[in-house]
Amino acid sequence: GEEVAQTPKHLVRGEGQKAKLYCAPIKGHSYVFWYQQVLKNEFKFLISFQNENVFDETGMPKERFSAKCLPNSPCSLEIQATKLEDSAVYFCASSLEVGTAGEQYFGPGTRLTVT
Amino acid sequence: QKEVEQNSGPLSVPEGAIASLNCTYSDRGSQSFFWYRQYSGKSPELIMSIYSNGDKEDGRFTAQLNKASQYVSLLIRDSQPSDSATYLCAVRPGGSYIPTFGRGTSLIVHP
Numbered sequence: 001g002e003e004v005a006q007t008p009k010h011l012v013r014g015e016g017q018k019a020k021l022y023c024a025p026i027k028g029h030s031y032v033f034w035y036q037q038v039l040k041n042e043f044k045f046l047i048s049f050q051n052e053n054v055f056d057e058t059g060m061p062k063e064r065f066s067a068k069c070l071p072n073s074p075c076s077l078e079i080q081a082t083k084l085e086d087s088a089v090y091f092c093a094s095s096l097e098v099g100t101a102g103e104q105y106f107g108p109g110t111r112l113t114v115t
Numbered sequence: 116q117k118e119v120e121q122n123s124g125p126l127s128v129p130e131g132a133i134a135s136l137n138c139t140y141s142d143r144g145s146q147s148f149f150w151y152r153q154y155s156g157k158s159p160e161l162i163m164s165i166y167s168n169g170d171k172e173d174g175r176f177t178a179q180l181n182k183a184s185q186y187v188s189l190l191i192r193d194s195q196p197s198d199s200a201t202y203l204c205a206v207r208p209g210g211s212y213i214p215t216f217g218r219g220t221s222l223i224v225h226p
Contacts, residue, residue: 033213042216042218043203043216045213048212048213055212056212056213058213059213091158091159098212102147102207102212103149103161103164104149104161104214105161106151106158106159106160106161107158108157108158109158
């Protein structure tokens, strides 16, 4: 599509439950990025993919977070055993390339609330 | 730690005025610079990207980059109330494909 799509818009989970978020990049974009926005305007990079391959996962808390981008499927970000501190808006972005330009376009985000 | 600093504001300007938003960064090897606008409760929207020293104009927006002084700015001419939002500066450090985001400057344009 012409826009990055993310589902669901809102997700509420009890502490300890699993949360799974989905992202469909702009058609033709090879790169997908996941960010966490906890406090207002503070973006934390989590992980990026080039097609179905992990490109950079330096920001990923590996104990409970995992992500995949499989062919012909939306990308997913999964949080096992959610904690209160995981409450945030999770944004997915996609880009055509990661060279000098590499402009990223963001999806509408998924607001995760852990109670 | 690669840092991107922005004044959190709010920056308040009257309608029709020029709004000037500034951003400084710590990594001298940075090559790519982006300005995003984020309305409250919405996702960031790319406004401008700039890669070379100097000015780049797009409609009412002008991005200015000075690599020697390590700052990038965004000017908004003829500011409108609809420009009221948080403006995020993102800088891609040298050797990395992942941009570092500033915390954003809140802009309020009052009628």
